[in-house]
Amino acid sequence: MEVFLNFLKTFAIELVYLFAEMSPYLLLGFALAGILHVYFPKQKVAKYLGRKNLKSVVNAALLGIPLPLCSCGVIPTGISFSKNGASKGATVSFLISTPQTGVDSILVTYSLLGLPFALIRPVAAFITGIVGGEITNITDKTPEELYENEPETPIKGNKFKAALNYAFVEFLQDIAQWLLIGLAIAALISAVIPNDFIGNNLSNPYLNMLIVLVASIPMYVCATGSVPIAAVLMMKGLSPGAAFVFLMAGPATNAATMTVIKQAMGSKALYAYLGSIIGGALLMGAFVDQLPAEWFILPGMSLEGHNHDALTLGWFEWLSAGTLLVLILNGFRIQYIPKKLNLENMSANEKVFSVEGMTCNHCKATVEKNLSMLDKIESVQVDLASKTIHIKGENINSAIVENKVKDLGYDYQGEK
DSSP states (O other): OHHHHHHHHHHHHHHHHHHHHHEEEEEHOOOOHHHHHSSSOOOOOOOOSSSSHHHHHHHHHHHHSSSSSOOOHHHHHHHHHTTTTOOHHHHHHHHHHHHOOOOHHHHHHHHHHHHHHHHHHHHHHHHHHHHHHHHHHHHOSSSOOOOOOOOOOOOOOOOHHHHHEEEIIHHHHHHHHHHHHHHHHHHHHHHHSSSTTHHHOOOOOOHHHHHHHHTTTTTTOOOOHHHHHHHHHHHTOOOHHHHHHHHHHHOOHHHHHHHHHHHHHHHHHHHHHHHHHHHHHHHHHHHHSSOGGGOOOOOOOBBBBOOGGGOOOOOHHHHHHHHHHHHHHHHHHHHHOOOOOOOGGOOEEEEEEEEOOSSSSSHHHHHHHHHHTTEEEEEEETTTTTTTTEEEESSSSHHHHHHHHTTTOEEEEEEO
């Protein structure tokens, strides 16, 4: 019993300190995400991705790197770009480069892993995005099609409030669950695995890279959530190169993403996607291990042991942690407590539909936007918690709604 209590104490301490140290950078990253969302919306991004050439591929990688989208959010965004006229090569480049980084994850990487990791990470995302996109362009034999650019949807109301709402409500909802899972895994590894366990038992760095790669490809972890896991693994003896393999392959791949890419874009696009990530991760991992070891001493920590006294967390870190915790709890309240629907008092111009598969606010935005474009629709509101779509408008045609929902890749369950 005493051993178990000591484990719980160690786990709790690790979890709290990791959360507190990351919080200031996360809050700044979320704020930057809100600014990007308002002043550089995805409609503006899409118009640069339409041609089947290197320029579109490079544009896709450059535009994807700062966007704070995990592989869950990047799939509907990327597929939407493709449906609106982006080439397959540009879409694959976007799908590869975007989930590996983001303004939030770059800042957290700097916080926990240091400047070299924070600089190399977006460079690796950029290179692998271009390689994957160009391979797709070369292997894609379908003729190029040019589409009219989708009209930009203006932000309604106060842009500052819209940026805050996206940053600390919508985007936070999408990333909070996976961020906490990543932190919990990191704390668990730190509490269970003895210091230098990996270094003493798995001393071959190339074998470490292969093991990490095989474990990373099917699992889901967001770019930000991968950082504390990589930091703890390094403290246990994992080489910087093997940790970098995890930082690349973990966020960019998972079983669900691979399935959607194959269904939406074909096997060749999927092979280009996986080949670029796997090859890029191993090559970049080997490159990182050739760099000076002192570049990868973790900030405020020693690779010989985790000393919390060295973290020197002050009032600002704890205030940031408290603020972030309140925001996360508020996001969970909105996300998981369904809105009450009074179906009996709805007017003849209102209908509610049940739809499965809407898992994040990017799904919500995609569904609301596309259904709002239907004829005579006044408003569309998606409630992720109850998995429902509330539509107001004249003569709402359930069959048209069903077809549109299915075209977007979601599972229509019927009218309530």
